[in-house]
Amino acid sequence: AQRVTQPEKLLSVFKGAPVELKCNYSYSGSPELFWYVQYSRQRLQLLLRHISRESIKGFTADLNKGETSFHLKKPFAQEEDSAMYYCALSGWDRDDKIIFGKGTRLHILP
Amino acid sequence: DGGITQSPKYLFRKEGQNVTLSCEQNLNHDAMYWYRQDPGQGLRLIYYSQIVNDFQKGDIAEGYSVSREKKESFPLTVTSAQKNPTAFYLCASSIMAGGVYEQYFGPGTRLTVT
Numbered sequence: 001a002q003r004v005t006q007p008e009k010l011l012s013v014f015k016g017a018p019v020e021l022k023c024n025y026s027y028s029g030s031p032e033l034f035w036y037v038q039y040s041r042q043r044l045q046l047l048l049r050h051i052s053r054e055s056i057k058g059f060t061a062d063l064n065k066g067e068t069s070f071h072l073k074k075p076f077a078q079e080e081d082s083a084m085y086y087c088a089l090s091g092w093d094r095d096d097k098i099i100f101g102k103g104t105r106l107h108i109l110p
Numbered sequence: 111d112g113g114i115t116q117s118p119k120y121l122f123r124k125e126g127q128n129v130t131l132s133c134e135q136n137l138n139h140d141a142m143y144w145y146r147q148d149p150g151q152g153l154r155l156i157y158y159s160q161i162v163n164d165f166q167k168g169d170i171a172e173g174y175s176v177s178r179e180k181k182e183s184f185p186l187t188v189t190s191a192q193k194n195p196t197a198f199y200l201c202a203s204s205i206m207a208g209g210v211y212e213q214y215f216g217p218g219t220r221l222t223v224t
Contacts, residue, residue: 045215090210
């Protein structure tokens with residue numbers, strides 16, 4: 001079954017500390033992986049995706065095919081990182097739909 | 111102001127009434143989607159449309175209906191058959207059909223049914 005698991009509903013991290021939001025997936029094949037973010041009173045938006053290999057707002061995510069994980073990391077948390085983060089995956093066919101995890105709320109403590 | 115709009119922001123209805131949520135986009139995107147967002151449940155796909163005059167059921171389509179008569183518009187009707195309609199509804203679009211394309215989300219409509 002295709003599935004995205006985010007084991008933490010809530011993650012509290014002190015400002016300046018490293019952040020790691022966990023994401024594990026189950027998929028028969030090689031999917032594309034995403035992280036979407038929803039800041040308070042803002043729309044859900046794409047943060048980054050695996051194929052781009054970019055660092056956005058200091059965040060990176062590495063695809064580990066052996067562990068089927070796509071954890072989101074940032075070395076030094078900032079208060080503006082507080083938000084809801086969703087990991088997601090999709091196959092590459094036109095009929096494939098994106099599958100979202102249940103989300104992790106990141107709370108940066110001052 | 112380009113993008114995807116949803117109206118109204120808040121909607122209140124009595125149980126037993128059908129209600130239609132609006133979603134409009136001026137991004138010239140082919141594909142449009144409706145999601146339901148509940149606390150602790152993430153985003154669940156209700157319906158999606160890959161092209162005008164075509165739409166498919168998502169994972170939780172029961173009690174909902176849609177139409178796609180224009181490329182720009184993808185309204186969602188929450189019918190009285192939906193057993194638990196109170197939720198936050200998100201509309202999204204992508205340039206083409208397929209989950210690999212970035213989805214652009216609207217601001218959402220919070221529906222409360224009493």
